[in-house]
Amino acid sequence: MxxxxxxxxxxxxxxxxxxxxxxxxxxxxxxxxxxxxxxxxxxxxxxxxxxxxxxxxxxxxxxxxxxLACSGCVTSAEAVLVGLQSHSEVLNTLDFGPSLRIVGPDDKGQFRVDGLEDESRKLFVASVSPQVRANLAAAAGRGTTEKEAGYMLQRLLSGPEGLAAGGKWNNGFTWVLDTNVSREACLVLGADEVLGTDEAPPSSDPKPTLTSSCPGWVCYAEKTHPHVLPHISKVKSPQALIGTLLKTTLSRNLGIPPSRIWHLAIMPCFDKKLEASREELMDTAWTGDKSTGRGIRDVDCVITSKEILMLAESRGLNFFDLARTKPMVSRTPYPDVQLDRFLFPPRPAHRSSQDAGTSGGNLYFILQSVVARNPGSKINIARGRNADVTEYTVISSAGEPIFKAARFYGFRNIQNLVRRLKPPRPSRMPGGKPFGSARRPAGKPSGLEYAYVEVMACPGGCTNGGGQIKVDDPINIERNGLAEKPGPLEQKQWLAEVDEAYFSEEDSEGDAITSACEASRPDVVDGISPSYIRGTLTQWSRITGIDLKRLTLTSYREVISDVGKDKTTDTERVVQLAGKIGGGW
Known part of the structure; x- marks a missing residue:
């Protein structure tokens, strides 16, 4: 960078x-x-x-x-917050005190929590992204699949042979969840935001709508191009959404304060650490109570694929020696039947086409939703000036374009995007015409024609995130016999291996379950049933008594440099920084 x-x-x-x-x-x-x-x-x-x-x-x-991928535009307070999130913080928290124990359900379907009287005890929950599993699978070699890498992570985080085998209290994580479940919810919410539903019209925000799941891109926009903020989708990222779901439902169903629930997210990107520290993603956002002046984060700590290896090594374990089979330890039920079925589905998440990409498939799902709403339509694809720019147009059965979208990956391409979105500047001369990005040949409208743009900071998408194990990492060179100084070709081949693991096929049992689920839900779009997702989200809102928009949507703000300006006193800044550091840890 x-x-x-x-x-x-x-x-x-x-x-x-x-x-x-x-x-x-x-x-x-x-x-x-x-x-x-x-x-x-x-x-x-x-x-x-x-x-x-x-x-x-x-x-x-x-x-x-x-x-960070946001071109380094971080503040000192953010640098401190990000620096605190590490594998060492995970181990220190696990060893601080014994974990809370969930018991149940009983004959009446009720759960109880043992150990609440001890303030040092916490409930440990982890969520893992599919890009991390794919990266670890490629690093493991020997044809390891993403599913097998997921089993290895389960054994490390919650199995008796993993983190629980060491440490002062032998603590592990009660649940290890797949962020694919929250990804599916984000896809449906994003499509509803852009296309609308039978009950609600599309968002009134200016078009095009830009994805919000990449924190590097969001940080870059907030601090360098605030004019694009009205375009960014209000839907939370999968990491943020599952964090809010866990903190809200567990605290309401089990009577546990959010501060006693410790949520670890394992992501492919260092920028996700910064996202976890956002004030908009704390309990004050969904409780509406800001009187305390500090909040509890929905995601307490974020570590990356590289840090997983360091986490295992700190406990004297070699991650790649863990068994690749499904752990036989029984899982603690989640304290709500419908949410248990949603968070731990009988089938793996469905990724039917490589056209969806490795960054969650936001754009692909919206395109498929447009096609589903317009029978007989088809998608035309036009490659851009490089591999990280692609345009998509949905053509109706009559041959008319009805929806246009694009994919922009990497900051070189993002800069072109935000430049084209920049509003016109009025001329200071009497009678002068606006100038800047609004200047277009006569008869052509200014601005983009796209209705939706998928934006990611990393070239190649999330499997190429900054926290992933790279082709030139020593562990990768040693395990897979790679050249000590790999060139561009080796780097390309390595990323292709990670992508192959990301799209690894499901087994026959998974295919049968998927087919049965799709047959029972006639509104399926790319393997996802919007009605099922909306019903689950409604159940979430009903459990918590909180409006669904407060649970699933977020906001953005322009961040302005204060260099050369009057600032708050040193004492005030230290107090503010100390408050942020303490919240949630």
Whole structure:
């Protein structure tokens, strides 16, 4: 990435174009600490900031997990929040106290929680993305499938041979969920937002609607191109949605405060750590109670594929030595029958076509929904100037275009997208015409013709996320016999292996269950029944007594740099930062 980090900008935006104090490719070894000197923290406006690097004190260090895909536009507070989310934080939390124990259901279908009287005890829940499983499957080699990698993760997180085999309290995770279930809900909600339903019209936000599941893209838009914020979908990402569902339903059904439910998300992207720290994704958003001034995160910690290997190693385990078969340990039922069936479906998530891509299939599902609503229509595909730009047009049975959409991956292409969305600037000259992006040849409308655009920060999509095991990682070179300095061809082949694992076929049993489910739900679109999803979401709202929009939708805000402007006092900033760090951990 081109953006780099500097100690001079630590008090506010870490802007592109400044000298990096920690090179991305080669990190210098840490010199032994000099006990004769004290580490000095320079706050906003405090004298000595310019000379801190030359007076013997080491400059502030930003970890590589803070080099986000959003071109480095993070603030110092966000850098602290992101840095706290690591495999070490997972182990420290697991070892802090014994876990809460769910008992039930009894004859009346009721559950109880043992250990609530001990404030140190928590209920541990994890969710895993399919891109992570695909990446670990490719790294495991020997034809390992995504499903088998999922079994290995279950054994690590909740099995007796995994994390529970060590640590002070032998804690593991009560549930390990697949974010594909929340992905399916997000797909239906996104299609309803763009196309509308029989009960509700489409969103009145300006077109095109842009995806919101990529946090690097959202962060980039908020801090560099706020004019596109009205276009971004209000639907939460799968990570955020499943986090809200877990915290709300478990706290209501079991009588557990949200702060006692600890949710770990395992994602392919470092930017997901920043998403988990958003104020819009805390319990204050769905309770509406902001009187405390701080909230409990719906996702307490995010780690990536690479950090899974570090997590296992910290417990003396080799992740790749774990069995690839389904664990035989019985699963604790979720305390609601309908949600249990939704969160732990009898079939794996359905991904019928590689045209859906490896980033969740937002665009593909909407295109299939348009086709389903217009019998006889078909989809025309036009490749763009590079592999990460594609245009799609739905043509009616009469040969007329009825829906146009596109896919833009990678910041090089995103910059072209936001430039075309930029509103016209009025001329300062009397009678002058607007100028900027509004200038078009006569007779052609300004702006995009697309109704929907799938935007992802990483070229190639989410299987190529920054937190994934890469082709040149030492563990990958050692296990799979790769060249020590792989070139572009090897990198392309590696990503193809990850994508192949992502689209690995289901077994015959899974195919039979899928066919039976589709036959019982006549409104199926690309393997997903919108009516079933809407019914489940309604049940969620009924359990919690919270309006569904507050549970499933989010908001965005323009973030403005305060460099050179009057700021809050140092004391106020420290108090604010301390409050954010404490919330949810």
């Amino acid at each position: 081109s953006a780099i980090l500097s100690a001079d900008d630590l008090n506010d935006f870490i802007s592109p174009g400044v000298a990096c104090i920690k090179p991305v490719e080669t990190l210098p070894s840490t010199p032994p600490p000099d006990t004769s000197l004290e580490t000095e923290v320079i706050l906003d406006g405090q004298p000595g900031a310019a000379s801190s690097a030359t007076n013997g004190n080491a400059p502030a260090q930003i970890s590589l997990t803070d080099c």
